[in-house]
Amino acid sequence: MSRVRAILGICAVGCMLALPLSSAQAGAFSIYEQGARAMGRASAFAACPSDPSAMFYNPAGLAMLEGTQVYLGGTAIMPSGDFSGSGALTGVTADQEKQTFLPPNLYVSHQLSDQLTLGLGVHAPFGLGTKWPETFIGRYAAYETSIAGVAINPTVAYKLNDNLAFGVGVDVRLSKLILKRYNGQDVGGGTILDVATADLETDMANAIGFNAGALYQATDQISIGLAYRSKVEIEYEGTATIEQITTGIPAIDGAVATLVGDHDVATSIAYPSVLTAGVAYKASDQLLLEVDVNMVGWSAFEQLEVTGLPTGIETIEEDYENSITVRVGGEYWLKEDMALRFGYLYDQSPVPAKSISPLLPDADRNGITFGFGKTFGNMTLDVAGMYLMFADADTEGLAALNGIYKNSALLFAVNLGFALGG
Secondary structure (H helix, E strand, O other), X not given: OHHHHHHHHHHHHHHHHHHHHHOOOOOOOEOOOOOHHHHHOOOOOOOOOOOOOHHHHOHHHHHHOOOEEEEEEEEEEEEEEEEEEOHHHOOOEEEOOOOOEOOEEEEEEEEOOOOEEEXXXXXXXXXXEEEOOOOOHHHHOOOEEEEEEEEEEEEEEEEOOOOEEEEEEEEEEEEEEEEEEXXXXXXXXXXXXXXXXXXXXXXXXXXXXXXXXXXXXXXXXXXXXXXXXXXXXXXXXXXXXXXXXXXXXXXXXXXXXXXXXXXXXXEEEEEOOEEEEEEEEEOOOOEEEEEEEEEEOHHHOOEEEEEEEOOEEEEEEOOXXXXXXXXXXXXXXXXXXXXXXXXXXXXXXXXXXXXXXXXXOOOOEEEEEEEEEEEEOOEEEEEEEEEEEXXXXXXXXXXXXXXXXXXXXXXXXXXXXXXXXX
């Protein structure tokens, strides 16, 4: 019975609560695309933010906006992926089911004076999920996972002079986690029987952090941006519901029966800090180029402690590593009211091979972006697209579900901007 308890406790609950650890600003569940204009430039936006989404990328940029401005829209995210087994799982394959995620964003800025600007942003900096066939052997880790989240970001920016501005905001995070999985029991001879299903859902949890930034216009052509988003620690509480699948084997069925029902679980997760540095170069009146680097402090996440399991307190080793994302973007104005945008990014995964699973098949990725902007009087339309190409996520024999995950994603964004005057 102790073996069944370990399977149901550690896997069903511990793995679920480890899921969001790649969802804050870098990794598989990050959503760094928080505005179509920025996304068209590969989100290289910290050194020359030019719409109210600046409060996400660099809050100091709000100080450079005039009057009252509204910027709202959303991004369609369409991931795809498959699994090919290695070693004992050679020949085992599975495709992720197609899903489309639609995280929205809304930003409002208001210039109180020549120096002071206020802003409010609502966006989803983390989310997404994975869904696999229920017949996939990976169902014992998870066949469906999702993260729903939102951040509310009131911001204030101050322009010290025409060349230097600062900004700071409060980062209120809310998130909820869901996982569905099967539980299996090895009965020997390479046979695993389904003995239960486990569905876990947390309450909507919340926590508060901050973001800050500085923007310096070094010359008429060069601007420098520096932004920081703090670590945010969220206390999650949820319920794991275990339902039995009878096998006809009394010893197994009896052990599983003692675990059927609802179990209260809890953990604490520290989403990492993000430091961004960027340089923008205005090559001409028509062409702007920018390079940004995001540095994410994932090394702080070494292990996860989960309470409320049938086996008591469990500690799961993760050993994530710091990661870096490099973003290169540009904007070319065909005429005064029409612009083309383009970009490239390299995003380094923080996930070691031993932590790769159906919940989080993450790997380093390259992305290309394009965008278009058109102004109609006081209204602006921005559209953008992105294609993400992932390296193979190879477990290297270190994970229980040994194999290679191949992933890619398409993203499309649309935003409308409105200049409402003073």
